Amino acid sequence: MRGSDFADARAFVSVAEQGSFARAAGTLAVSPSALSQTIRGFEERLGVRLFNRTTRSTHLTDAGARLLLRMQPLLAEFDAALEEASGNRKPSGTLRVCAPQMAIIHLLQPMLGIFQEQYPDVVLDLTSDESLGDIVARGFDAGIRLGEHVDQDMVAVRVGPDLRQIAIASPDYLQKHGVPQSPQDLHEHRCINWRRTGQTSVYNWEFARDGQWFDLSVKGTLIVNDCAVALQAALDGLGITVWTEDWMKPQLESGRLVPLLRDWSPPFPGFFLYHPSRTRMPSALRAFIDVVKSVSMGADAAGPVLPSELLPSVQREPALAGSKVGA
Incomplete structure (x- = not known):
């Protein structure tokens, strides 16, 4: 040849x-x-x-x-x-990865020191990105998203545990406006809405009861495209918003925020790292995946799967129809 x-x-x-x-x-x-x-x-x-x-x-x-x-x-x-x-040669070169801000903070930051110590010859170029653009066309080696947003021609590896998104508000707000007992009660409250950068429509809040999921369009006087701003607004008593439960444990445990409608908020699959299908995976990417999984999931870490085999079954859950806040 x-x-x-x-x-x-x-x-x-x-x-x-x-x-x-x-x-x-x-x-x-x-x-x-x-x-x-x-x-x-x-x-x-x-x-x-x-x-x-x-x-x-x-x-x-x-x-x-x-x-x-x-x-x-x-x-x-x-x-x-x-x-x-080249088996004796350690992974090296530049690895470009994009992920939502919350995935970087809660999923990747805990493993960065470990990764750098184990693979000092790899330059990790990490970009905070809330969009759903084509990672290949933009020059990234891999991305991190919720499973529902991974393109079907990508290889996906689960790298995070289940998440739960709940409604929350400050005690002061609830004392003044009352506690909602069902999602429909939110129509009588001031809700802090979230919109992904580059999109025109706001996120519809998602709830479930007895296995039945539904979306709810809520109204309010504040719309943001930064989840941290929405959380701070809730802390300041400006209304009710939704947020991932594990990401606000300090505020919940201290009582600064009150969880609402937890019975209507079951868990959903968390983050997946995804990359193009290749005959040969770069050794730096393989090393990165292994470290992320070991730190975030431990013994529960799952192996790589093709989205065409896994993700449609995930997407059939109506709970995944929207874009979870911060993901």
């Missing part, structure tokens, strides 16, 4: 696995136009079309599917040989 054939085969497999020239180009660190020319030249040399392309989608032809079936194990074996040959 000529060197150009090998590089072109690698490019072909990347496009086929990610289903997108743009995503594959981000992974390969080339421009989409250059990658398109590479694949076109590869097709011309083979004398067969490998992809059916439209402006909106990229699909393998029958010939492309047959070639992928043969090439994937070959490249995987090649990558495994390289990994084995």
Whole structure:
């Protein structure tokens, strides 16, 4: 095989696995136009079309599917040989990860010192990001989100325990305005709403009873796009808001905040680290995943799963229809 054939085969497999020239180009660190020319030249040399392309989608032809079936194990074996040959070398290089602010504070910060001590040659480039953009197109190696937001063509690894989102308010507010006994009572209260950056609609609060989930649109005089601001507003007695229970234990234990409607707020699956499907996972990313899981989940850490196998069953829960606050 000529060197150009090998590089072109690698490019072909990347496009086929990610289903997108743009995503594959981000992974390969080339421009989409250059990658398109590479694949076109590869097709011309083979004398067969490998992809059916439209402006909106990229699909393998029958010939492309047959070639992928043969090439994937070959490249995987090649990558495994390289990994084995460099087995004595510690992970190194730059690892770019994006995550919501609350995931960074509560999930990643406890493990940063451990990761740096164990892997001093890895530069961790961590970005706080509340958007739901394409991590590959933006040059990230991995991202962290709630499972409901992970694209189906990504590989997802659960890295956090179950979470519970509850309504909360200050004692002063409840003394003046009363305690809601059901979610419907919130219509009679001042609620502090949250909206994700870049979105126009506010988050609908989510509740469940007897296994039945429902969304509730609440009204108030304050809308924020920063969860910490919403929490402080609740502490200041400005109204009722929702927040993840584990993230405000000091305020609850001290009595500065009062939990509300807990019987209507069952737990839901927590955070997943996700990354593009690859024939070879970078050693720095593998090390990062292992440390995050060991610190956040301990013995309950779960292995990697494809979203197509796991996440639809998670998404069928109506509780995951919205975007949890801070996630």
